[in-house]
Amino acid sequence: FLENVRHIFVADDLTVVNLEGSLTNATEREEKLYNHKGPPEYVQILTGSSVEVATLGNNHRLDYGEAGLAETVETLENAGIDYCYNQVYLVREVKGVKVGFVSVSAYDDGDGVEFFLNEGYRVLRQAGCSIVVACIHWGEDKMYIPNEFQTALGHKIIDMGYDLVVGSHPHVLQGIECYQGKYICYSLGNFCYGGSRNPADKDSGIFQQKFTLVDGVVQVSND
Numbered sequence: 001f002l003e004n005v006r007h008i009f010v011a012d013d014l015t016v017v018n019l020e021g022s023l024t025n026a027t028e029r030e031e032k033l034y035n036h037k038g039p040p041e042y043v044q045i046l047t048g049s050s051v052e053v054a055t056l057g058n059n060h061r062l063d064y065g066e067a068g069l070a071e072t073v074e075t076l077e078n079a080g081i082d083y084c085y086n087q088v089y090l091v092r093e094v095k096g097v098k099v100g101f102v103s104v105s106a107y108d109d110g111d112g113v114e115f116f117l118n119e120g121y122r123v124l125r126q127a128g129c130s131i132v133v134a135c136i137h138w139g140e141d142k143m144y145i146p147n148e149f150q151t152a153l154g155h156k157i158i159d160m161g162y163d164l165v166v167g168s169h170p171h172v173l174q175g176i177e178c179y180q181g182k183y184i185c186y187s188l189g190n191f192c193y194g195g196s197r198n199p200a201d202k203d204s205g206i207f208q209q210k211f212t213l214v215d216g217v218v219q220v221s222n223d
Contacts, residue, residue, distance in 0.1 A: 001192050002049035008206060009050040013094045016101070017046070018135065018168040019054035019083075021194070022061070022068035023075045035063040036195055040075040045192075047079050053092060056085035057103030058137040058168065084135075089120045091127050097213060098131075100124030105137040106153065107169045114156075121160050131211050131218055134162045139170040139187060142201070146174050146186040154184040163218055164209055172201050182220055183209065 002009070009015040021036030023043055029035045046054065054076055062069055076083050084090035090101040102120035104113040117134060124132050134157045138150050146154070150167065157165050158179050165184040167174070171193075174186035189204035190196075210221035 001045050002051075005206065006049045012050075012208065014053065014092065014099065015049075015051045016053040016055065016133075016135065016166070017051050017191075018058060018137070019046075019056055019072075019076075020058045020060045020168070022064045022072045024064050024068040024071040026064040026068040026071060028067070029064050030062060032063070034060075034195060036060045037064055037068065038194065040071065043075050043079045043081070046081055051081065053082045053084075053090065053101065055101065055103035055135040056083055056088075057105045057135060059105050059107050061085060061105070086116050087119070089123055091124060091129060097211075098127065098129040100127065100129035100132040101135060102132070103135040103137075105169075106149075107137050107139065114153075117157060117160060117162075121162065125161070130213055130216065131163050132161065133164045133166065135166050135168070137169045138167055139174065141170060142172055143170055144172055144174060150186055151177075154186070155179055158182050158184065163211065163220065166207060171199070173203050173205060176207070 023040045024037055082090050082092055084101045084103045086104060092099050102117055104116045106113045121132055140147060154165050163182055167186045170187040171190050173189040177184045185207045188207060190199050191204040212219040
């Protein structure tokens with residue numbers, strides 16, 4: 001599924017994906033319009049393509065209940081892939097630099113996500129993270145322009161002190177904003193998506209961010 005971009009993922013220091021669905025054999029599913037899952041062996045798609053981190057803060061994490069989530073987490077752990085969602089924050093060391101991740105779902109205007117964002121920022125900075133990234137599930141399906149909630153929350157996250165915001169959920173590409181010298185990537189579209197065999201809009205993208213530390217201070221590259 002990812003073989004044509006594997007060379008890109010291998011060349012970077014860290015590849016992060018939004019894993020929107022369960023890797024489980026569970027059959028009891030939540031009552032909703034769409035339920036996403038794949039067999040646990042599909043984790044090889046990630047491990048075979050140099051994906052190191054999967055964010056689970058999305059509206060399909062519990063499609064197959066707590067059992068589906070538990071099997072997904074176990075599958076990722078056994079494969080050596082780190083993950084994060086809600087209060088499960090992640091610290092990953094890259095070239096001696098600690099990078100922290102918070103992943104939350106605010107697609108329904110996310111009451112309560114600011115708690116996780118604030119607490120996650122505090123916990124990760126206390127853990128010695130020089131770079132802190134927010135991965136957030138938000139916005140409206142098939143809307144190409146971020147809504148007011150996304151913009152306001154994106155700005156608030158940067159104002160909290162985060163170094164990068166990466167969004168998902170709208171299923172189409174949305175814009176990238178430079179705010180206070182830092183980037184908010186509102187939506188990357190359907191990059192590798194099993195929810196539809198033939199989505200109407202197949203445009204998608206890889207967002208790459210280069211960080212440099214100078215005397216312990218993060219410098220954001222504009223390349």
